[in-house]
Amino acid sequence: MANFIAVLEEAADRVTVALDALLPRSDGPETRVMEAMRYAALGPGKRIRPFLAIECGRLVNAEERSLLRCAAALECVHAYSLIHDDLPCMDDDDVRRGRATVHREYDEATAVLAGDALLTLAFEILAHPDTHGSAARRCELITRMSAASGARGMVGGQMIDMADDKSDWDIATITRMQRMKTGALISFATEVGPILSDCDAFVRRAFEGFAHDLGLAFQITDDLLDVEGSSQDTGKRTRKDDSQGKATFVGILGVEGARNQAERLIAQAKDHLDPFGERAKILRDAADYVLTRRG
Amino acid sequence: MANFIAVLEEAADRVTVALDALLPRSDGPETRVMEAMRYAALGPGKRIRPFLAIECGRLVNAEERSLLRCAAALECVHAYSLIHDDLPCMDDDDVRRGRATVHREYDEATAVLAGDALLTLAFEILAHPDTHGSAARRCELITRMSAASGARGMVGGQMIDMADDKSDWDIATITRMQRMKTGALISFATEVGPILSDCDAFVRRAFEGFAHDLGLAFQITDDLLDVEGSSQDTGKRTRKDDSQGKATFVGILGVEGARNQAERLIAQAKDHLDPFGERAKILRDAADYVLTRRG
Numbered sequence: 001m002a003n004f005i006a007v008l009e010e011a012a013d014r015v016t017v018a019l020d021a022l023l024p025r026s027d028g029p030e031t032r033v034m035e036a037m038r039y040a041a042l043g044p045g046k047r048i049r050p051f052l053a054i055e056c057g058r059l060v061n062a063e064e065r066s067l068l069r070c071a072a073a074l075e076c077v078h079a080y081s082l083i084h085d086d087l088p089c090m091d092d093d094d095v096r097r098g099r100a101t102v103h104r105e106y107d108e109a110t111a112v113l114a115g116d117a118l119l120t121l122a123f124e125i126l127a128h129p130d131t132h133g134s135a136a137r138r139c140e141l142i143t144r145m146s147a148a149s150g151a152r153g154m155v156g157g158q159m160i161d162m163a164d165d166k167s168d169w170d171i172a173t174i175t176r177m178q179r180m181k182t183g184a185l186i187s188f189a190t191e192v193g194p195i196l197s198d199c200d201a202f203v204r205r206a207f208e209g210f211a212h213d214l215g216l217a218f219q220i221t222d223d224l225l226d227v228e229g230s231s232q233d234t235g236k237r238t239r240k241d242d243s244q245g246k247a248t249f250v251g252i253l254g255v256e257g258a259r260n261q262a263e264r265l266i267a268q269a270k271d272h273l274d275p276f277g278e279r280a281k282i283l284r285d286a287a288d289y290v291l292t293r294r295g
Numbered sequence: 296m297a298n299f300i301a302v303l304e305e306a307a308d309r310v311t312v313a314l315d316a317l318l319p320r321s322d323g324p325e326t327r328v329m330e331a332m333r334y335a336a337l338g339p340g341k342r343i344r345p346f347l348a349i350e351c352g353r354l355v356n357a358e359e360r361s362l363l364r365c366a367a368a369l370e371c372v373h374a375y376s377l378i379h380d381d382l383p384c385m386d387d388d389d390v391r392r393g394r395a396t397v398h399r400e401y402d403e404a405t406a407v408l409a410g411d412a413l414l415t416l417a418f419e420i421l422a423h424p425d426t427h428g429s430a431a432r433r434c435e436l437i438t439r440m441s442a443a444s445g446a447r448g449m450v451g452g453q454m455i456d457m458a459d460d461k462s463d464w465d466i467a468t469i470t471r472m473q474r475m476k477t478g479a480l481i482s483f484a485t486e487v488g489p490i491l492s493d494c495d496a497f498v499r500r501a502f503e504g505f506a507h508d509l510g511l512a513f514q515i516t517d518d519l520l521d522v523e524g525s526s527q528d529t530g531k532r533t534r535k536d537d538s539q540g541k542a543t544f545v546g547i548l549g550v551e552g553a554r555n556q557a558e559r560l561i562a563q564a565k566d567h568l569d570p571f572g573e574r575a576k577i578l579r580d581a582a583d584y585v586l587t588r589r590g
Contacts (some may be wrong), residue, residue, distance in 0.1 A: 029458055029468075030451035030475070037446065084411060089403035108384035112407065116379060116414065117446040123418045124441035127434045135430035139422045144439060146419035151332065151412040156325035162404050163324055173324075180325070237567050 001292070004285035011054050011071075012047035018072045018079025024124055036106045036114035037121070041079040044097045044235070046295075048218075049074045049189040049287075055282050057193030058205055069131045070141065070192045073122040077149050077185060080118035083111050085158060091240075098235035118147075132196055140195050148184035166247040174247050176215065182222075183215035206272050210283070213269035218290050220262040223248040225295070227255060233295040266291045296587070299360045300578035306349050306366075307342035313367045317420055331409035332416070336374040339530070340390045341590075343513075343581075344369045350577050351502055352488030364426045365436065365487040368417040372444050372480060375413035378406050380453060381562075386535075393530035414444075421447040427491055435490050443479035452476025461542040469542050470511065478510035503569050505578070508564035513585050515557040518543040520590070522550060528590040561586045 019041050024034050040174040057067040061219035086101040087108065094104050125131065126141045147153055157180030190207040193199070221251030225234050226241045227250050241248045250258045269287045274282040314336050319329050345366030352362040379397040381388040382403065389399050398406035420426065421436045442448055452475030485502040488494070520529050521536045522545050536543045545553045564582045568575040 024446050026447070026451070028451075028455070028471070030446060030454045033450060034446050080411075084407055087404075087407060089407060089533040109382075110454070111451050112379055112382060112384060113446075113454050113457075116375075116410070116451040119411065119414060120441050120445035120450065123437055124445060127437040129434075135434045139424075139430045139433050142418055142422040143580065146415050146422065150415035150419060151319050151325060151329050151408075152321070155328060155408050155412040155415065156321070156323075159328040159405070159408050160324045162408075178322070 001285065003291065007055075007233065007282055008046065008048075008051055008289070010287075011051045013043070014068060015047050015050040015054075015071045015075055016042055017073060018068045022069075022072055024121070032106070032110055033113045033117055036102050036110045037118050039105060040083050040102050040114060041118060043099060045075075045079075046293075047071075047075060047079055049185060051286065052186065052189040052283075053192040054288070056190045057196060059276060059283070060193045060197045060203055060278060062193045062196040063132075065130070066196050067134050067192065069125055069128070070196070073125040073131075073145070073188055074185070074192075076118045076122035076125070077145065077154075080115040080122070081154055081158070081185075083115040083118070083293060087111060090158070090162065093237055093240075095231070096236050098232075100267055102273070104252040133240070137195055141192065144188055144191055144195065144228075150187040153180055153184035154182075155185070161246065169247040169252075170251075172251060174252065177247075178216065178249075179212075180218040182219050183212065186215040186218065187211040189200070202275065206275055209272040210269050210287075213265045213272070214287055216263035217254060217262045217269065217287075220249045220258050220265070221290055221293065223250040224255065224262070224270055225259055225293075226250075227295060235295060261289060296580065296584065299577065299584055302350075302577055303341065303343075303346055303584070306346045307340070309363060310338055310342050310345040310349075310370055313363045314370060317416070319368055319416070326553045327401070328406055328408045328412055331397050331405045332374075332413050332440075335372060335378050335397050335409060335492075336398060336413060338394060340370075342366075342370060344373055344480060345583065347481065347484040347578075348487040348576040350581070351485045353490060354528070354571060354574060354578070355488045355492045355494040355498055357488045357491040358427075360425070360432075361427050361491050362487065364420055364423070365491070368426075369480070369484055369487075371413045371417035371420070372449075375410040375439065376444070376449055376453070376480075378410040378413070382406060385453070385457065388532055388535075390526070391531050393527075417429070432490055436487065439483055439486055439490065442481040448475055448479035449477075452479070456541065464542040464547075466544075466547055469544060469547065472542075473511065473514040474507075475545075477514050478507065481510040481513065482515040504567035505564050505582075508560045508567070509582055509585060512560035512564065512582075513555045515544045515553050515560070516585055516588065518545045519553055519557070520552065520588075521545075524589060530590060553579065556585055581587055 023038050026034055037062045053071045053074055054067045085091050086096055093101050127138055132138050157177050160177040190211040194204045225237050231238050231239055266287045268283050273283055318333050321329055348366045348369055349362045378397045380386050381391055388396050424431055427433050454471050455472040485506040489499045521533050523534055526533050561582045565579050568578055
């Protein structure tokens with residue numbers, strides 16, 4: 001696992017360097033929103049989605065520079081979603097990744113605008129010829145990313161999660177909500193490599209299965225960390241799901257049941273990687289990490 | 296002018312029909328955000344940007360279906376910007392286009408999410424093969440639209456406009472802010488046709504000059520309507536610029552000076568259309584309309 005952490009951190013560093021070059025700068029009075037974008041996108045973070053895009057892409061021999069740009073675009077979308085989800089009118093969080101949230105560090109207007117601009121930048125990065133020589137593949141990336149992050153994906157999932165009354169939610173409802181809210185973008189991360197390269201259809205299906213199970217397990221362990229973890233490890237407020245009336249896997253399955261379910265899903269996720277043998281070791285390590293992480 | 300209004304309304308109707316088909320629907324609990332997207336994008340509105348995209352596109356013989364899709368994407372971006380600009384943390388407006396703003400009709404969280412999803416949908420529409428057979432041209436549309444709407448364009452302009460102290464603003468500062476905040480998207484509207492068709496470079500430059508002058512004139516008349524217009528005609532709160540300490544053209548040039556400047560800009564905008572002769576009559580009418588409109 002020590003080696004895995006090193007690889008994860010190396011990917012995170014490379015994505016941060018790429019993002020630093022891609023994020024806009026200005027001497028004008030609009031610099032405030034650009035600083036807020038940097039604060040959100042370059043701050044600490046595990047960069048799991050970029051990592052998945054890079055490592056799945058390497059498995060199918062996609063070009064490194066292309067992968068890095070897609071990884072940067074993914075992190076822009078993730079950072080935008082965190083900024084907007086943290087707003088007072090949404091989850092109203094003051095702490096994220098161990099620091100003040102954007103609307104606390106700056107102000108609400110700047111936070112809304114920084115999120116908007118990061119989302120816009122993500123599409124700008126993908127559309128640029130540097131991302132891939134083929135415009136058709138760039139358009140496919142944009143099509144898939146917009147589907148994963150729009151009203152049928154991440155935004156729709158957050159809308160469902162904002163519902164007032166969740167007393168009648170069952171496991172199917174929560175699963176669908178989480179598939180949209182966090183699963184769709186994780187799935188997109190694993191699609192990047194296949195879109196950028198000429199890989200067999202079976203690889204796409206294997207990654208799809210891997211991402212599906214990993215994404216759900218990731219959310220379940222997130223719920224477990226909210227109950228069992230510390231703010232220091234997670235870098236955000238814990239014990240908040242219960243107080244906000246959030247419907248969670250832990251709430252329905254209990255701590256023991258949720259942990260068992262996460263273990264089953266991780267085993268299943270790794271099974272999808274069998275066709276790749278030893279070459280997929282780092283992705284198996286990532287799956288194990290999701291289960292054992294403390295933040 | 297009666298004929299122009301008819302053409303403008305016909306374009307608006309066609310864009311509304313296209314948008315209705317492109318906006319997502321669902322039976323699930325995420326339907327709330329989709330309803331808010333429809334409320335914002337399908338509500339009343341002049342649809343000036345879509346009109347410009349369609350008419351400039353016709354002048355260069357771009358395909359109608361492509362133009363209509365780009366016009367719909369433009370209206371999504373415009374609607375998203377209005378939703379977010381109206382939020383309590385921004386301009387805090389209760390009325391827009393003669394109806395309750397999205398956060399008043401729904402709630403703030405839904406308004407943030409509906410804006411996010413409309414922005415995302417705009418890119419999804421542009422990237423789709425139905426927009427244009429050539430993926431390279433779709434990527435160019437996305438590149439230009441993201442530049443016009445991101446931190447260097449519309450979002451950056453709104454950030455500047457949110458500045459607390461504008462006492463030392465001069466005409467250059469206001470002009471730059473408005474170029475970013477509203478001018479960039481109006482310019483993009485006139486670029487759509489040239490991107491979709493094989494037109495001469497001089498056409499691009501002519502449209503660029505036309506859009507530049509028209510965009511500034513549009514903002515000046517907007518400022519004039521805030522001072523002289525009625526809420527009933529404009530469909531939004533008036534006399535708000537002064538009360539919010541907004542820096543406006545009228546504030547610096549005075550009513551008479553602002554009106555003269557708008558007239559000069561409109562004359563200049565029409566000069567750019569000279570090479571097109573009678574074929575550009577509808578665009579000249581649009582320029583005159585910007586000057587005489589009451590809402």
